[in-house]
Amino acid sequence: MSVSAKGETPNAKPGLSDLTRLPDARGHFGPYGGRFVSETLSFALEDLEKTYHSLRDDPDFQAEFDVDLAHYVGRPSPLYHAKRWSESLGGAQIWLKREDLNHTGAHKVNNTIGQALLAKRSGKPRVIAETGAGQHGVATATVAARLGLSCDIYMGAQDVERQKLNVYRMHLLGARVIPVESGTRTLKDAMNEALRDWVTNVDDTFYIIGTVAGPHPYPQLVRDFNAVTGREARRQSLEQIGRLPDALVACVGGGSNAIGLFYPFVEDEGVAMYGVEAGGDGVETGRHAAPLASNAPRGVLHGNRTYLMSDEAGQVSDTHSISAGLDYPGVGPEHALWKDVGRVEYVTANDKEVLEAFRELTRMEGIMPALESAHALAHAKVLAPTMGRDQHIVVNLSGRGDKDIMTVADIDGITF
C-alpha cells in the first residue's frame, strides 16, 4: 500500500476472482482497509484474527452457525417476486430478498450470531456494540440475552431520539443503552465511544462491530457472516428465475447488507451491482451521507482507510440522512475498492425519493421497508423502467420498517 496510490486506480485491474480473495494478510483491500488503531487494541485484534482464521474453515463452527441461522434466525429468507410493483414500474421484474423477515427484523442478526459464537469461544463475559438505527443494537442485545452475556450498546443521542422504539426493545432485552453526546451525536460518535470502552475493558469485553468497516479483521468477518444472504439469493435466483439476475441493488451505509448480497456474485460478470448511498437533501447540497457516490477524499477513521467525508483540514464532516442507519461519513473498505475497479456502481437516493419508495412498496405489496432499505427500492424504481420485462433485479430488503413509523408519522404531521 502506498500513499501515492491512494488517489489513483490500481494500475492493473484485478481479475474478478482476485477480488474475492481479499483482504490480504494485513487486512488491506488494495489501498484500503488496514488496522489503524491505538496500540492498546492491537493485541485484541491480533487475537480475534487468529481465532477467526482458525474457525473460518472449521466444519463444526460452520455447522453451529448454520444451525443458528436456520432455527433461531429463520433462514433461508424468501426471495419474493414483487409482481404488482414491477408491473406498475413497467420494466424489469423486481425480486425482494426478504432479510426483513429474519428474527429481529433485519440482516444485522446474521453477523451478530456469528460474532456471538466468536465471543463465546473467547470466553469474554461482556459484549459491546455501536448502533445507528438501533437494528444492530437490537440484534446484539438479542444474542447477548440468549448467551447470558452482559451487554452495553452505544448510540448517538440524536439517534436515541429518533429511534425510541428500538431503544426500548434493547432495554427489554436486558441491554444498557448509553446515549453518546459527543461530536455529531450519531453513528460515528457511537463508534468512537465503543472503541473507548473497548480500549478500557479489552480484557473482558468482546466488541461486536455491526458493519464492514473498522480495523482488520472486522471488515472480513462481518462480510463473511453476512454473505449467507448472497449465497441464498444466488441459489434462489437459479431456482425461481431459472438464471442469475441481471442486477442487484442494496443500500450502503457502512455497507454490510450490500456486501452480504454482492460478495457471492462478484465473479458473475453479467450481474450488475448498485450500491445506494444516502443522498440526504441531495448530494449537490453537501447535506448527505454518500462518501462513494460524492467521490469523497480518501481518509482514515475507525481503524481503516476508505472514502471518508472530511473537510480540507481532515476533520470528519457532519452527515445527513433521514435514515439513522446510513448516517455515517465513511464506508467499508471493500466497497471503496469495488468502486475503484468498477465492479459496483455507487449511486444515491435522496430523502424525498426514499419516502416515496417507502410508501409505494407498503401500499402496493403490503411490505413496509426500513428507511435504509427504501434507499435500495428508490434506485430499483429508477432502474427497472430502463430494463426489459424479461430482465430481473434482486433488491436486498435489508430490514422492516416498524422502527421508522414514528419518523414517517412525524413527517406526516401526526402525533400519537
Add this chain to the structure above:
Amino acid sequence: MNRIDQRFDELKRQGRKALIPYITAGDPGPEHTVGFMHALVEAGADVIELGVPFSDPMADGPVIQKACERALARGTRLVDLLDMVAEFRQSDTRTPVVLMGYLNPIERIGYAAFADRAAQAGVDGVLVVDMPPEEADEFGPILKQRDLAAIFLVAPTTSRGRAATICAHGEGYLYYVSLKGVTGAATLNAQDVAEHLAPLRELTRLPLCVGFGIRDGITAAEVAKVADGVIVGSALVNRIAEHADTPEVIAGELASVLSEMRTAMDA
C-alpha cells in the same frame, strides 16, 4: 542530531528525567498556544507535545475531547499548528516539539508535503495515535528523510514480539501508555509500570517515557524513578478548560502544575 536526542543526552548527563507536557493546540484559542509553550518551558518542560485537534479523537477521554472541540470551534487546523511551531522557534531553538494526533489531518495534506512543512517549521517528532508501525511503512521513511522522529506507543497489552517491532521502528523516545483506557481515565500504578518497562529496556536504548494517569507531583516523581520521562496531558488540559473564559490566567496555571511536578521529580 535531532533536538529530541540532544535533549535526552543532556538529561542523561545531568542525571535528570524528562518532563513532557501535552497541550491541545488552539485551546482555548489559537492565539494563546505559543505563549503557553513558552510558559511550559520556563516551568521546566524538556519536550513539548503539541496535540493536533481532531473531530474524532478515539483514544482520548472527555478532557481532551472537549479541548479538541474548543480548538476546532476556533478553526484550528494542522497548518496553523505548523505556523505556531515556527513562531515558537523564533525565540526557542532548543526545546524539542512533538506533534501528537490522529492520521486523517495528515493524510489530507499528504505525507511528504506535511513532513516538508513540519521540518521547515521546526517540528522534531510526530506521534500518530492511530498508526501502529505496521501501517507506517510509507510514512516512516518520509519522516526519517527529514530527520523527524517517528514516535510510537507501547501499551500494557503489547506482546513481546510486537514490542520488538515497535522498538525497531521507533525513534526519539518510546511512549509507554501506563494503563488500558483513554487519556485522563485513572491514576497509574507505578509498580505495574516498572514491571512493564523492564523488558522494554532489553529491547531498546530509546528513552522510555510514560504517559496516561499522571496527575500531580507525587505520581510524576514515582514514575520518574523508573522511567526516563514523564508525560502529562489531561492534568494540564483540565486547567485550560477551567479557565477557558479567562485565558490570561492560563499560562500561570499551567506553569504551577508543571513546576510542582518538576520540583517533585528533581527532589
